[in-house]
Amino acid sequence: MSNARINLLTGEHLDVAKERERIAFVRIVSVICLLVVLLVSVALFLLTQSTLSSSTHTQEQSALGTLKFLQAKEVKVRLTHDRLDAVLSVLKKRNNFDSILNTVLQPLPADVSIDSLEVDPAGISILASSRSLFSLNTFTDALTNLSKKRKALGKITLNNLIFNTQSGNYSLSLKAVLL
Numbered sequence: 001m002s003n004a005r006i007n008l009l010t011g012e013h014l015d016v017a018k019e020r021e022r023i024a025f026v027r028i029v030s031v032i033c034l035l036v037v038l039l040v041s042v043a044l045f046l047l048t049q050s051t052l053s054s055s056t057h058t059q060e061q062s063a064l065g066t067l068k069f070l071q072a073k074e075v076k077v078r079l080t081h082d083r084l085d086a087v088l089s090v091l092k093k094r095n096n097f098d099s100i101l102n103t104v105l106q107p108l109p110a111d112v113s114i115d116s117l118e119v120d121p122a123g124i125s126i127l128a129s130s131r132s133l134f135s136l137n138t139f140t141d142a143l144t145n146l147s148k149k150r151k152a153l154g155k156i157t158l159n160n161l162i163f164n165t166q167s168g169n170y171s172l173s174l175k176a177v178l179l
Contacts, residue, residue, distance in 0.1 A: 095121060100178060103152040107142030109135040115171070123178055124153075129171045136161075136172045143176065154179050 097119050104124065108114070112135045116127035130136050140158070147153045154177035162171045 095178060100124070100152045103146065104143065104176075107139065107146075109138050111135045112139050119178075121178070123175055125173075125175050127171065127173050129169045131169055133170050136170055140172065140174070143174070147176065150179060152179060153177065 101117075101119065104126075105114070108128075109130070111132055112128050112130040114126060115129050116125070118125040128136060128139060130139075140156075143153060143156055147156050156174060156176045159173040159175060160171075161173075163169075164171065
């Protein structure tokens with residue numbers, strides 16, 4: 001008999017030994033696969049970084065430049081919008097002096113001249129002059145009618161009426177409250 005045929009291990013121990021060999025083989029193969037996947041991943045990462053870095057960097061810089069430009073433009077637009085809102089709020093609050101002056105000066109007779117006109121939010125001061133006292137009376141009657149109708153004017157106060165003997169002109173000074 002030959003020594004090769006002699007087996008001191010029982011059949012049960014042989015199966016365990018073969019199983020351990022298989023487990024060891026599977027572990028080695030799995031570690032090798034893991035290392036191969038790791039190496040391939042790192043290689044792909046480095047490859048994509050090296051090929052895309054220059055073009056990506058250029059695109060990134062271009063995008064950042066565009067964003068900075070757009071941010072500056074947005075700031076200007078917002079500032080302009082805020083200023084327009086402020087102007088609109090002031091325009092809404094202020095009196096429309098153009099229409100008030102048109103209403104007040106519309107009945108002005110041809111031979112009456114306005115020497116001084118001061119308008120503020122509270123009222124209007126008028127210094128008018130004419131050679132004819134009748135024309136000044138017509139003008140004051142028209143302003144009184146505006147006051148009675150509550151059109152642009154409220155209370156009217158006649159400050160003075162003066163006759164200049166050297167020039168022959170009458171001067172009328174009055175103050176009216178704006179509505």
